[in-house]
Every structure is written in C-alpha cells, then in structure tokens.
Amino acid sequence: MIRFILIRLLQAIPVLLIISVVTFAMVRTAPGGPFDQEVKMQDEVKAAIEAHYGLDKSAIEQYFVWLGNALQGDLGPSFKYPNRSVHELIGDAFPVSLELGIWAMLVALTLGVGAGLIASTRPNTSRDYLPMSIAMFGICIPRFVMGPLLILVFSIYLQWYNSSGWFFASDRVLPALTMGIYYAAYVARLTRGGMLEVLGQDYIRTARAKGADEKRIIFKHAFKGGMRPVVSFFGPAMANLLAGSFIVESIFQIPGLGRYFIMAAFNRDYFLIQGTVMTYAVLIIVLNLLADILLVWLSPRLRFD
Amino acid sequence: MNLKETLKVLLGGSLFFAVSILLLYVLSGFGDRPRLADDGAKRQILHIANGSEPSGIDTHLTTGVTEHAIQMALTEGLVSEDPVNLDPVPGIAHSWDTSEDGTVYTFHLRDALWSNGDPITAQDFVLSFKRALSPKLGNEYTYMLYYLVNGEAFFKGEVEFNEVGAKALDDKTLQLTINEPTPFFLSLLNHHSWYPVHVATVLENGDLDSRSNKWAREDTFVGNGPFVIDEWKVNNVFSVRKNPLYWDADRVKLQGIRFYPLESLDTEERAFRAGQVHKTDKLPLPKIPFYIERNDPNLLLAPYLGSYHYSINTTRPPFNDKRVRQALSLSIDRESIVKNVSRAGEQAAYSIVPPDCAGYTPRQLFEKDIVKAQRLLAEAGFPGGEGFPEFNILYNTLESHKSIAEAIQQMWRKNLGIDVGLENQEWKVYLTSKMNMDYDIARYGWIGDYVDPTTFLGLYTSYSGNNNSGWGSQEYDDLLAKAAKAKSLEERMEYFHQAEKILADESPFIPIYYYMSSYLLDSRIKGWYPNLLDHHPYKYVYFEE
Numbered sequence: 015m016i017r018f019i020l021i022r023l024l025q026a027i028p029v030l031l032i033i034s035v036v037t038f039a040m041v042r043t044a045p046g047g048p049f050d051q052e053v054k055m056q057d058e059v060k061a062a063i064e065a066h067y068g069l070d071k072s073a074i075e076q077y078f079v080w081l082g083n084a085l086q087g088d089l090g091p092s093f094k095y096p097n098r099s100v101h102e103l104i105g106d107a108f109p110v111s112l113e114l115g116i117w118a119m120l121v122a123l124t125l126g127v128g129a130g131l132i133a134s135t136r137p138n139t140s141r142d143y144l145p146m147s148i149a150m151f152g153i154c155i156p157r158f159v160m161g162p163l164l165i166l167v168f169s170i171y172l173q174w175y176n177s178s179g180w181f182f183a184s185d186r187v188l189p190a191l192t193m194g195i196y197y198a199a200y201v202a203r204l205t206r207g208g209m210l211e212v213l214g215q216d217y218i219r220t221a222r223a224k225g226a227d228e229k230r231i232i233f234k235h236a237f238k239g240g241m242r243p244v245v246s247f248f249g250p251a252m253a254n255l256l257a258g259s260f261i262v263e264s265i266f267q268i269p270g271l272g273r274y275f276i277m278a279a280f281n282r283d284y285f286l287i288q289g290t291v292m293t294y295a296v297l298i299i300v301l302n303l304l305a306d307i308l309l310v311w312l313s314p315r316l317r318f319d
Numbered sequence: 320m321n322l323k324e325t326l327k328v329l330l331g332g333s334l335f336f337a338v339s340i341l342l343l344y345v346l347s348g349f350g351d352r353p354r355l356a357d358d359g360a361k362r363q364i365l366h367i368a369n370g371s372e373p374s375g376i377d378t379h380l381t382t383g384v385t386e387h388a389i390q391m392a393l394t395e396g397l398v399s400e401d402p403v404n405l406d407p408v409p410g411i412a413h414s415w416d417t418s419e420d421g422t423v424y425t426f427h428l429r430d431a432l433w434s435n436g437d438p439i440t441a442q443d444f445v446l447s448f449k450r451a452l453s454p455k456l457g458n459e460y461t462y463m464l465y466y467l468v469n470g471e472a473f474f475k476g477e478v479e480f481n482e483v484g485a486k487a488l489d490d491k492t493l494q495l496t497i498n499e500p501t502p503f504f505l506s507l508l509n510h511h512s513w514y515p516v517h518v519a520t521v522l523e524n525g526d527l528d529s530r531s532n533k534w535a536r537e538d539t540f541v542g543n544g545p546f547v548i549d550e551w552k553v554n555n556v557f558s559v560r561k562n563p564l565y566w567d568a569d570r571v572k573l574q575g576i577r578f579y580p581l582e583s584l585d586t587e588e589r590a591f592r593a594g595q596v597h598k599t600d601k602l603p604l605p606k607i608p609f610y611i612e613r614n615d616p617n618l619l620l621a622p623y624l625g626s627y628h629y630s631i632n633t634t635r636p637p638f639n640d641k642r643v644r645q646a647l648s649l650s651i652d653r654e655s656i657v658k659n660v661s662r663a664g665e666q667a668a669y670s671i672v673p674p675d676c677a678g679y680t681p682r683q684l685f686e687k688d689i690v691k692a693q694r695l696l697a698e699a700g701f702p703g704g705e706g707f708p709e710f711n712i713l714y715n716t717l718e719s720h721k722s723i724a725e726a727i728q729q730m731w732r733k734n735l736g737i738d739v740g741l742e743n744q745e746w747k748v749y750l751t752s753k754m755n756m757d758y759d760i761a762r763y764g765w766i767g768d769y770v771d772p773t774t775f776l777g778l779y780t781s782y783s784g785n786n787n788s789g790w791g792s793q794e795y796d797d798l799l800a801k802a803a804k805a806k807s808l809e810e811r812m813e814y815f816h817q818a819e820k821i822l823a824d825e826s827p828f829i830p831i832y833y834y835m836s837s838y839l840l841d842s843r844i845k846g847w848y849p850n851l852l853d854h855h856p857y858k859y860v861y862f863e864e
Contacts, residue, residue, distance in 0.1 A: 179555070264586065
C-alpha cells in the first residue's frame with residue numbers, strides 16, 4: 015500500500031506542474047490587468063506598482079520566481095488586498111470551507127444514505143418512489159434557489175437563524191443544508207443503485223436462504239459493498255465541498271475559499287488565482303487517493319496496483 | 320401495496336419531518352436570539368452592509384467607496400464635513416487662515432491625540448503628504464496632491480521634498496501652498512488621500528513608501544478618528560468601537576459600528592429584512608420600484624454625484640462628424656429611460672455635471688428633438704439612416720446596462736432608422752477596450768471625487784487620461800483654465816456654462832441620467848442626511864432612545 019501511495023504522489027508532481035504552467039499562461043494572456051480601473055492610473059504609478067510586484071520582468075522569469083517562492087511556501091502577495099499574503103488569505107478561508115464542507119457532507123450522508131437504504135429495501139414500491147422523487151427534486155433545485163428559500167422560511171419568517179454571516183454555531187445550519195441537500199440527492203440515488211446491485215448477488219441469496227435476519231443482511235452483508243459507488247463519487251465531490259462554493263458563500267456571506275476562486279479571476283489577482291487553483295488541485299489529488307484507498311478496503315477484489 | 324403499508328410510509332415520513340424541524344429549532348437556540356438590528360439600536364451599535372471586503376485601510380493605497388466608509392470612522396483630516404451639506408468644518412485643525420491671493424493656507428491644529436496617545440503634530444501631516452507623493456508607493460490618488468506647489472515635480476523626482484508646498488511652521492501650525500487659488504481646496508482635504516497616517520507606526524513596520532508595509536492591520540493600525548478597530552475578520556466583519564481619545568468624543572453617540580462585506584445585493588437585502596443590518600449598501604435594481612410603490616419608510620433615495628453616459632469614439636467615422644453625434648444624442652428619450660427602464664428614481668441628464676453641484680446647475684442646452692436629429696443625420700449623408708455603417712454599443716456585463724442599451728438601440732432604430740449591435744464584455748476586458756479606444760460607443764459611469772463641477776468637466780479636457788473619446792478642444796481647455804483663475808463665483812460659473820455649451824455642441828458623449836443612491840436605512844437612525852457624495856460622518860449618527 016505504501017508503494018501505491020508513493021507512486022500516486024510521484025505522479026502528482028508533473029500534474030501539479032502542468033496545472034501551474036497552464037494557469038499561469040491563461041491568467042497572463044487574459045485581457046485586462048490587475049490594476050485597470052474605471053479611473054485610468056497614471057503611467058508612473060502603474061509602473062511603480064508593477065515593479066513592486068515584479069510584473070515588469072518577462073513572463074518566464076515571473077513564473078520561475080513564483081515557482082521558487084511557492085516551493086518555499088510563499089504564494090506571493092495579493093494585489094487586491096495589499097496588506098495580506100495569498101498564503102494568509104487561503105489559510106484563513108480554508109478552515110471555514112473545511113468546516114462547512116464537513117457539515118454539508120454529514121447532511122448529505124445522513125439524508126442520502128438513509129433515503130437510499132429505505133428505497134433499496136423495497137424497490138418499486140411507494141417506499142422507493144417517495145424518497146427517490148424527493149431526491150430527484152433535490153437534484154433539480156439549484157442551490158441559488160434552495161438557499162434563498164431556506165432563508166425566507168427560517169430567517170425572515172420564523173426568525174430562527176441569521177440570514178447570513180459566520181459567527182454563531184447556528185449560522186452553520188442553513189448553508190450546510192443548502193449544500194448538503196444537493197449532494198444528498200446524488201448520494202441517495204447512488205446508494206439505492208449500489209445496494210440493489212449487491213442485494214441481487216448470490217451471497218445475499220445464500221444469506222437469506224440460511225434465514226438471516228433482514229437487518230443483518232443489509233447492514234452486515236450488503237452495506238459495505240453497496241457503498242462503493244458513493245465512495246467513488248465522494249472523492250471528487252468532497253474536494254468540491256471542501257474547496258467551497260461561490261454560490262453558497264455569496265448567499266450566506268461565508269468567508270470561505272470558494273469566493274476567492276471567482277473574485278480573484280475577476281480582479282486579475284494573479285497570485286491569488288494561482289494559489290487557489292493549486293490548493294484545489296492538491297485537494298483533488300489527495301481526496302481521490304483517499305477514495306481509492308477506501309475503495310480497496312471496501313472491495314477485496316481490488317488490489318493496490 | 321395495501322392501505323396499512325401506505326399509512327406506515329406516510330406516518331414515518333411525517334415523523335421524520337417533525338423530528339427534523341424540531342432538531343432545526345433546537346439548533347437555532349430556541350429562536351430567542353435578539354435581532355441584531357434591535358439589539359444594536361438599543362446599545363447604539365450600527366450594523367452596516369458595506370458592499371465588499373475592503374482592500375485595506377491605508378489611506379494612501381485605497382481607492383474605493385467601501386474602504387472610504389471605514390476610513391471615515393478611523394481617520395480624520397485637517398477638516399471634516401458638515402453632515403448635511405458636506406461643507407468643510409474644523410477637523411484636526413480648529414481654524415485656518417488664507418492668504419489674500421488664495422494660495423497659502425495656514426492651519427492651526429488642536430491638541431488632538433492619535434489612538435495610541437501620541438499628540439498629532441503638523442509634522443505628521445507633512446510626512447503623510449510626503450508618503451502620499453512618494454513615487455515608489457504607487458498611490459493611485461497622487462494627483463490629488465498635485466495642487467501643492469511642486470507636488471507633481473516631487474513625484475516625478477525633479478525636486479526634493481523640502482521644495483513642496485507643505486511646511487510645519489511649528490508643532491501645531493501647518494502651512495500649505497497651492498499652485499493657484501482653488502475654491503474647493505478645503506473640500507478636497509476631505510478626500511482620503513489627504514488624511515494623515517501615524518508615521519512612527521508606518522516606519523516600525525517597514526519603509527515609508529513600501530506597498531507591502533503591514534502597518535495598517537488590525538493589530539498595528541493607529542488612527543485619529545472617532546472610532547478604533549475592534550476586530551477585522553477578512554470577508555466576515557470589520558468592527559470598530561468608540562475611540563475615547565478622539566478630540567470630539569463627547570459628540571460621538573454610537574458605541575460601535577460593524578461593517579459586513581455583503582457582496583451580493585440580494586443577500587444584503589435579505590439581511591435587512593431578517594433584522595441583521597441597519598443599512599444596505601445598495602438595493603437590487605428590480606426591487607427598487609417595489610419599495611417605491613410601497614412607500615417604504617426604510618427606503619432612502621437621494622441624488623448621487625455621478626453621471627451615467629455613453630462615450631463616443633470620435634476618431635472613427637462616421638462619429639468624427641459632430642452632426643452624427645448630435646443626432647444620436649437628440650433622438651434619445653431620456654425621460655422614458657429613467658421612467659421605464661432604470662426605474663430607480665434617477666433624473667434624466669442633458670449635461671455631464673449633476674444639478675446643484677457646489678451651487679452650479681447646468682442649463683438645459685438641448686432636449687429630445689427627433690425632427691432635428693433626422694435632419695442632422697441627413698445632412699451628414701445618411702438620410703433616414705441609409706448607408707449608416709454597422710456599429711456597437713459596448714458595456715460591461717450587467718443586466719441593467721443591457722436593458723438601457725436595448726432601449727437606446729430601439730430608439731435609434733425607430734427614430735433614425737439605424738441599426739446598432741450590443742456588445743457586452745467582462746469588466747476588465749471592457750476597461751481595456753475603453754482605454755485602448757477599441758469601441759464605437761461605450762457605456763461610461765463617472766462618479767465625482769469631490770463636490771465641484773470640475774470633477775466632471777475635467778473628464779473631457781484634451782489632457783485627461785480618462786477622456787477616451789478622442790475629442791479635445793483648446794477652447795474648452797482654456798475655459799476651464801480661466802475658471803480656475805476666476806475672481807468671483809459668478810465668473811467661475813459662467814466659464815463652466817460656456818464650457819458645457821461646447822460639450823453640448825460637440826457631443827463627444829451622450830448624457831443619459833444622473834445617479835441616485837438607493838438603499839435601505841433603518842428608520843430609527845438619526846443624524847444621517849442624504850447628500851451628493853453619500854458621506855455620513857459617523858460622529859453625528861445615533862439611534863433615537
């Protein structure tokens with residue numbers, strides 16, 4: 015297993031390098047610069063700022079300077095927030111996205127796996143149709159509708175929660191639901207599919223024939239195998255959850271990572287774009303690796319090679 | 320499936336639903352939290368939705384309205400603003416004398432303190448101005464200090480700083496010498512680029528002229544305004560509390576202000592309705608008519624010092640012919656645009672300077688005149704729009720800009736028989752196109768920096784960096800230069816009127832409307848007066864007991 019992990023990590027190095035070069039090239043070739051504003055900047059002022067950030071050097075030189083600094087853990091300054099470094103901005107935002115992502119994942123797993131299990135035990139009955147219709151509904155309602163809807167009911171009418179902000183424990187509830195319900199719907203359908211496939215297998219029939227209790231069959235024998243599609247879905251989905259969602263973060267004003275992705279691109283905040291993209295890339299690589307390890311554990315037929 | 324089974328499913332479903340709702344309720348802390356707005360009104364704490372995360376609070380590095388809203392709480396300049404009409408009133412300077420020729424101002428500073436207890440001296444101001452003008456810092460508002468004698472020369476490295484017109488005569492006397500008499504000079508001092516910084520703190524954290532100097536952060540910042548920083552959580556809240564060392568602390572009734580960087584207009588409107596903020600930054604455009612109709616007591620609508628217009632690229636034919644430009648301008652029904660399209664109470668514009676700008680109101684030099692427009696277009700060689708080349712209106716991607724462009728597209732088609740395409744570009748791409756004059760007609764929003772007609776009229780001088788029309792006139796430039804040296808207010812205004820006449824005749828741009836500020840403001844707030852710059856010095860703001 016260690017060999018497997020090492021190989022995967024080694025493979026990650028060229029992937030990350032390529033991503034960094036492509037991002038760098040795309041960002042620098044986009045029209046408009048970080049210091050373009052409605053009011054034209056004096057040429058001397060612009061030159062002074064560009065010199066300060068090393069933007070007067072050639073693109074190739076700039077890339078290697080960035081790479082050298084990044085390898086030492088310095089992701090450069092932010093243009094938009096001259097008092098803060100990219101490292102600091104991402105460092106502050108990531109724990110928030112992480113926390114929200116974990117809450118959302120819990121919502122997704124609890125609701126999704128629960129609904130999927132209920133549905134799979136009585137396929138093609140109302141016990142299947144009801145949760146699956148709700149799940150379809152959850153997939154179809156976009157988050158920018160779900161979020162305001164929850165706010166309307168729980169903040170404006172019932173006044174139970176703040177409509178936005180990230181201050182109290184209760185501020186986690188609505189955003190986690192908004193994000194979680196969306197994923198719960200997928201998880202429910204994947205769980206149902208996975209469980210149905212496993213429940214149709216010979217060893218389950220054998221267990222039933224031996225007179226095993228239905229609960230025991232589902233949780234002891236089928237569950238582990240039935241969760242495989244959910245696990246492989248959750249690798250990349252988890253990266254998405256943890257990297258933050260611009261939509262949910264804007265609706266609820268959450269100081270997470272997702273908004274930097276979008277705002278940095280709009281502001282042409284070069285180092286911040288580079289920093290967020292690399293963070294996301296690393297997240298995906300690590301979480302995919304974890305998902306693969308988990309899959310091998312769930313399915314003895316797979317091996318680490 | 321039998322009836323019993325169905326009932327079981329329904330019962331299970333409702334039970335699950337009931338438990339979830341109960342759980343949500345418990346998680347909310349039983350719903351007995353006081354609403355922030357009510358709590359704030361009781362404790363004199365103002366909760367403001369402030370647009371976006373401030374890029375910083377260093378007065379020499381920031382440019383935006385968001386930042387200024389916070390800087391006003393933390394820093395005070397030589398003069399301050401009257402909350403009603405924005406006239407300069409004593410700030411850190413308790414009084415000032417002006418030389419007879421109007422070029423030398425001598426300020427007498429009061430015994431005021433920085434928030435760390437240091438006395439504020441004239442030297443602090445001199446060094447602050449030196450920093451603001453230093454070439455390495457990259458201060459985007461350097462030009463605001465070019466009014467000082469040799470300000471520009473120092474920035475360009477031509478003279479030493481001791482030749483610049485800013486001198487500390489003693490600890491409490493500051494003398495500023497400006498290039499020529501400037502009637503709005505005192506108002507100008509309220510611009511944040513003229514605010515002082517605590518130089519010792521700046522130096523403790525790095526070079527005086529380094530952009531990366533980290534002096535202006537929550538743990539290091541030293542200010543001199545009515546409030547000091549309490550907490551600064553990026554993208555979450557910027558919180559300030561009353562500064563007991565402020566010279567006019569007795570007047571300050573608010574105990575604190577919380578600025579929330581609510582970027583989405585819908586989010587801030589919801590926060591207001593949920594009782595979390597006392598003021599929104601703006602209002603989603605489609606909702607303004609609804610609030611107007613309902614006569615909502617929390618809606619604030621007030622003229623704002625800004626001009627929404629279309630700039631014409633006069634270097635491209637057929638727009639190099641002023642008859643074509645006039646025809647385009649004459650054939651637009653502005654009243655209909657503000658009434659039916661933008662619908663936020665804006666005022667239709669026929670000139671660039673908004674009405675009642677420092678006592679100046681432009682004369683209406685033209686009005687909608689379709690017959691004249693058609694005649695001018697025919698004279699220019701395009702009778703009935705025949706043979707008019709294809710061209711585009713360029714705007715940055717935003718629904719409201721699109722609606723206006725569509726309305727104008729329709730008006731030109733109907734009134735002049737010409738077809739115009741619409742082209743939207745992402746903000747930075749649009750800026751680049753505009754700067755490079757890579758457009759035919761471009762949407763342009765111009766917000767005044769200070770209350771004086773020159774902040775608008777200066778835009779179309781031939782030497783202005785923001786004049787992207789390619790049009791310029793020596794006569795026009797001369798009139799503004801004469802206005803700067805005018806002996807009386809009447810004379811000055813008369814030059815402005817003459818300059819506007821040239822603009823109307825040459826039409827390098829098409830005025831559309833004057834901006835309005837439109838936002839929600841809790842009706843319990845007092846001491847908040849609508850004004851052209853939407854500036855509201857917080858020391859006069861309070862909640863009614």
